[in-house]
Amino acid sequence: MKYITSLINTEIKSIVKLHNAKERRETNKCIFQGIRTIETALESGLKLDKIYITQDNLKNTINLFNKFNLSEKLIRIVSDHIINKISTLKTNPGLVAIFYNKKFDINKLNEGLVLAQIMDPGNMGTLIRTAASCNIKSIAIVEGTDPWSTKVIQASAGTIALVNIFELSWSELLEIKEKNKLKLYALVPQNGYSIDSIKKDNALLVVGNEGNGLPNQWIEDCDRPITLKMPGNTESLNAAVAGSIALYLTFCKNI
Amino acid sequence: MKYITSLINTEIKSIVKLHNAKERRETNKCIFQGIRTIETALESGLKLDKIYITQDNLKNTINLFNKFNLSEKLIRIVSDHIINKISTLKTNPGLVAIFYNKKFDINKLNEGLVLAQIMDPGNMGTLIRTAASCNIKSIAIVEGTDPWSTKVIQASAGTIALVNIFELSWSELLEIKEKNKLKLYALVPQNGYSIDSIKKDNALLVVGNEGNGLPNQWIEDCDRPITLKMPGNTESLNAAVAGSIALYLTFCKNI
Numbered sequence: 229m230k231y232i233t234s235l236i237n238t239e240i241k242s243i244v245k246l247h248n249a250k251e252r253r254e255t256n257k258c259i260f261q262g263i264r265t266i267e268t269a270l271e272s273g274l275k276l277d278k279i280y281i282t283q284d285n286l287k288n289t290i291n292l293f294n295k296f297n298l299s300e301k302l303i304r305i306v307s308d309h310i311i312n313k314i315s316t317l318k319t320n321p322g323l324v325a326i327f328y329n330k331k332f333d334i335n336k337l338n339e340g341l342v343l344a345q346i347m348d349p350g351n352m353g354t355l356i357r358t359a360a361s362c363n364i365k366s367i368a369i370v371e372g373t374d375p376w377s378t379k380v381i382q383a384s385a386g387t388i389a390l391v392n393i394f395e396l397s398w399s400e401l402l403e404i405k406e407k408n409k410l411k412l413y414a415l416v417p418q419n420g421y422s423i424d425s426i427k428k429d430n431a432l433l434v435v436g437n438e439g440n441g442l443p444n445q446w447i448e449d450c451d452r453p454i455t456l457k458m459p460g461n462t463e464s465l466n467a468a469v470a471g472s473i474a475l476y477l478t479f480c481k482n483i
Numbered sequence: 484m485k486y487i488t489s490l491i492n493t494e495i496k497s498i499v500k501l502h503n504a505k506e507r508r509e510t511n512k513c514i515f516q517g518i519r520t521i522e523t524a525l526e527s528g529l530k531l532d533k534i535y536i537t538q539d540n541l542k543n544t545i546n547l548f549n550k551f552n553l554s555e556k557l558i559r560i561v562s563d564h565i566i567n568k569i570s571t572l573k574t575n576p577g578l579v580a581i582f583y584n585k586k587f588d589i590n591k592l593n594e595g596l597v598l599a600q601i602m603d604p605g606n607m608g609t610l611i612r613t614a615a616s617c618n619i620k621s622i623a624i625v626e627g628t629d630p631w632s633t634k635v636i637q638a639s640a641g642t643i644a645l646v647n648i649f650e651l652s653w654s655e656l657l658e659i660k661e662k663n664k665l666k667l668y669a670l671v672p673q674n675g676y677s678i679d680s681i682k683k684d685n686a687l688l689v690v691g692n693e694g695n696g697l698p699n700q701w702i703e704d705c706d707r708p709i710t711l712k713m714p715g716n717t718e719s720l721n722a723a724v725a726g727s728i729a730l731y732l733t734f735c736k737n738i
Contacts, residue, residue, distance in 0.1 A: 350605075354721050363715035383721075390715070459735060460618040460645070466609050466638075469727040472720075476728045480713060 229303045232280075235313055239304070243280075243314040243326060249374040258329045258376040259314070260386060262321040263289060268386030269327055270296045277326040280304045282311055285322040316378040329376050332392045337404050339430050340366030340391075341475060342412070344398070344446065345437040349373050351468040353383020355435065358472040360387035362479040368394045368401055368432065402449055405432070412450035414442055415474050417464045420455030423477045433478055435471035484558045487535075490568055494559070498535075498569040498581060504629040513584045513631040514569070515641060517576040518544060523641030524582055525551045532581040535559045537566055540577040571633040584631050587647045592659050594685050595621030595646075596730060597667070599653070599701065600692040604628050606723040608638020610690065613727040615642035617734040623649045623656055623687070657704055660687070667705035669697055670729050672719045675710030678732050688733055690726035 232240060245251040246259050257277055260266045270276065270292070279298070281289060283305055293303065314324050341359045346352045352373055359367055369375050375393050396404070405412055413426050414434045426433070434450055436442030447453055456465070456473055464470065487495060500506040501514050512532060515521045525531065531553070536544060538560055548558065569579050596614045601607045607628055614622055624630050630648050651659070660667055668681050669689045681688070689705060691697030702708055711720070711728055719725065 354724060357721055358724055361713040361715040361720050363713075385721075456731075457735065458616040458618075460616040465616050465727075466612055466640075466723075468721075469609060469613055469724060472724040473728050473731045476711075480711075 229300045229305055231305045232310060233307060235309060239278075240306075240310055240314060243324075246326070247316060247378070249377065252374065252376050256328055256331070257326050258381060259316070259378050260325045260327055260381055261315055261317055261323075261378065262382075263292065263323060265382060265386035266323060266325045267292060269325065269389040272389035274330065274389040275328040276302055277328060278302050278304055279323060279325040280306050280311065280314060281323040282306060282308055289323060317382070327389070330392070332394050334394050334396045334400060334404060335407070336366075336392070337368055337394045337396075337401075337408060337410070338366045339410065339428065340364040340368070340432060341471075342368040342370060342401065342432050342434040343372060344370040344434055344442055345440075346372040346435065346467070348438055348467075349377055349379030350383045351438060351466075353380040353385075353388070354468040355471045355475075356380070356384040356391060357387045358475050360384070360390045362475050364475070364479055365392050366394065366432075367391050368396060370396060370398050370401060372437070398446060398449070411452075414447045414450040414453045415470060416441060416447060416453045416455055417470075418455055420453035423454050423456060423474055425452070426454060426478050428478050431478060433471070433474055435467065435474070438467040484555045484560055486560045487565060488562060490564060494533075495561075495565055495569060498579075501581070502571060502633070504632065507629065507631050511583055511586070512581050513636060514571070514633050515580045515582055515636055516570055516572055516578075516633065517637075518547065518578060520637060520641035521578060521580045522547060524580065524644040527644035529585065529644040530583040531557055532583060533557050533559055534578060534580040535561050535566065535569060536578040537561060537563055544578060572637070582644070585647070587649050589649050589651045589655060589659055590662065591621075591647070592623055592649050592651075592656075592663060592665070593621045594665065594683065595619040595623070595687060596726075597623040597625060597656065597687050597689040598627060599625040599689055599697055600695075601627040601690065601722070603693055603722075604632055604634030605638045606693060606721075608635040608640075608643070609723040610726045610730075611635070611639040611646060612642045613730050615639070615645045617730050619730070619734055620647050621649065621687075622646050623651060625651060625653050625656060627692070653701060653704075666707075669702045669705040669708045670725060671696065671702060671708045671710055672725075673710055675708035678709050678711060678729055680707070681709060681733050683733050686733060688726070688729055690722065690729070693722040
């Protein structure tokens with residue numbers, strides 16, 4: 229185990245750079261924070277780069293290191309100052325880990341979820357967490373926020389490591405849909421078909437932007453618009469909630 | 484219409500005080516921000532105290548004033564500086580309104596939702612929004628965050644005005660349960676009964692704290708623990724999502 233005490237250590241500086249999307253894209257690395265989130269990533273088999281931990285937290289996490297047989301070479305003991313510098317959370321998470329995110333061949337996209345132009349990292353992470361709970365493997369990300377940002381990873385409670393994230397354009401999605409014989413179901417706030425009409429085999433549920441929904445052309449490109457029936461006299465549900473209910477009804481209702 | 488230009492005007496100062504829970508409790512007033520949220524509150528019949536608007540926004544909202552036949556006496560024209568001071572949002576919402584929140588006799592509590600020790604205002608607001616979409620009228624708040632805080636109101640998209648909020652203790656809830664012949668269903672992450680076993684008449688769905696769930700004694704006090712079946716190998720759903728799916732399956736599935 230190596231000790232790092234300086235805030236201007238080059239390794240520490242390189243992690244701070246990962247707070248930016250451009251650096252994450254170039255290095256293929258991302259930041260997981262807190263023991264439960266990191267444990268989920270380790271369980272999924274995501275490749276660990278390094279783990280940073282305070283001396284105080286070392287006792288509490290020794291079981292984690294043993295469970296996953298982590299090499300001491302990957303562990304860095306650091307001060308609270310350093311954790312606060314590399315962490316993006318308001319409260320010190322005690323440990324921070326850098327992982328390599330997995331890249332998936334977009335041709336392998338299968339039934340699951342499409343997040344189209346989702347801008348709020350909390351919503352994206354929440355929808356990924358619900359999808360993981362529904363045992364969905366394929367999640368297509370079309371535009372919107374970066375799925376490997378710290379906010380998305382934390383809102384997913386680390387479950388982003390359990391699913392396959394495919395980043396692609398809408399036109400690429402339409403090509404894969406033809407090739408893999410997938411059906412696209414656009415979740416729309418009104419005038420769509422009943423969710424009971426979705427057959428889950430080969431189904432991709434498409435959830436659009438929080439404020440504006442899906443572009444009209446994209447809805448037309450889908451096989452069918454779907455609307456959750458709601459008896460209340462309100463305009464719509466929160467995007468993450470609407471998508472989560474639709475995911476549950478499509479992929480979990482008969483278990 | 485009255486113009487206010489000074490940041491130290493006593494009326495402006497009294498609104499800033501409403502950012503604190505204590506002041507909200509003592510005055511029975513609360514803050515709604517942005518046109519859609521305020522429109523929802525006006526439609527619900529919530530009693531307006533005053534509305535604060537910038538000169539620039541006056542044109543866009545004249546329809547709102549006409550629609551609800553608002554007295555000019557309730558309207559204040561203010562600067563962006565003042566909106567920023569009385570608003571709690573990061574971006575200027577253009578208009579801010581003060582409403583009187585309704586108090587409901589806890590003996591009138593009926594089928595619906597119990598939010599027990601929910602600490603995150605975003606989760607509480609989201610669950611209230613889902614409940615309103617399910618046409619649920621009774622929402623019991625037991626401990627946790629203040630339902631009339633600006634964060635809860637905004638996360639509910641103003642739909643908190645469409646439901647009846649009952650603030651009471653757990654022991655009061657148990658008394659009302661007996662008196663009104665209600666059934667309490669505790670949402671728990673594992674080992675509960677199927678959600679299909681809930682009969683919605685007289686049902687109160689109980690959602691607990693995000694991190695710790697419900698206290699064991701409270702689960703025992705309920706008629707039945709309920710668990711959402713999930714095929715994925717993840718620890719649990721986000722609290723607002725789990726509660727929202729359970730609400731939908733209980734109160735909306737047969738519409």
